[in-house]
Amino acid sequence: MLRTSVDVYHKFAPETSDKNRPDAYLVDVAEQRRDNSTIHVNTTISYKGNPVSEPSESFLDFKNSFSYGSRNDLNFKFLKGLSAEAAADFFQQLLWKLGDAYDSDDWSPVIEHVRAGQAANYAGPTRWAYDDGPRTPLAKPLSAAKIALITSTGHFVEGNDPKPFGVDNMTQEEAVRRIDEFLKATPVLAEIPVDTPHERLRARHPGYDVRGALSDHNVALPTDHLRALAAEGVIGSLHPVAYSFVGACAQTPLIKRTAPRWVEMWKTAGIDGAVLVPV
């Protein structure tokens, strides 16, 4: 078990050079790890019980800042879910693997290390329980079926902004800041003609790093590949509109009210099968 010891005072003066301040102390708050090494999570200098300099940022604050904090990076928001010990191990291994990759030019261990970190944050049982749903076979051979694409990536077409909370052209940064509001909001479905050129596609989502999707929408909204497969006859046809919404939304309204309306619309459109892409 991780043990935490706080208020571990190491005498700083007068043995040190600061002989004029005999009551100054280095206040060191540390976590002791299983191997008895120590992670310093907060260090301040105090004089007669008062801080005499700006407190240094703790390691806990540092690792947590990647999750909707001062260093927000949604690829690494999982760091907040790790203990200080696990986060320190993550960084140590990351740097070690970077050193290996520099010499080997094989970056896959670095990429896998990050992926494993992301996965650890979502692994294990969920607090939600679901019933088994039916599995409906595709009514036609794939080469005759009408296929639709539906994603939770937050894509939309330039000039047709779903305007979350009434805000037009909301930036990704503002979306991230308003994550709590998104999580309480009813999702809005954006309609995206499948032949929309990449230059006119936008993506905004408070829950994941959209840079990949902005660079190449096919990482999560594979309209180009589906159009090609339709042209090649692999699928019968592609529904001319792809749909996208921000998956970071209120789940109960989505399941009970919004999604049933969407399904009815897709059924009316004669869609046989759907590719669903959550992110």
Place this chain on the structure above:
Amino acid sequence: MAEEAGIATVIIATEIFRDRVEAMRVPRLLTTPFWMGRPLGRAGDSTTQRRTLLAALELLAST
């Protein structure tokens, strides 16, 4: 609920979400070894993206 309406569905998700998506008892799930936000493959990796999509469509058609 799409299945109940006669629409067959397949989900493409990164392996990262496997436990969560499987808990939803979805009818068909293809998981991939990519980072969050890039479930079909990395940006610019058209070959992998297409292969991922074909695998999902095969799952859709065969089960």
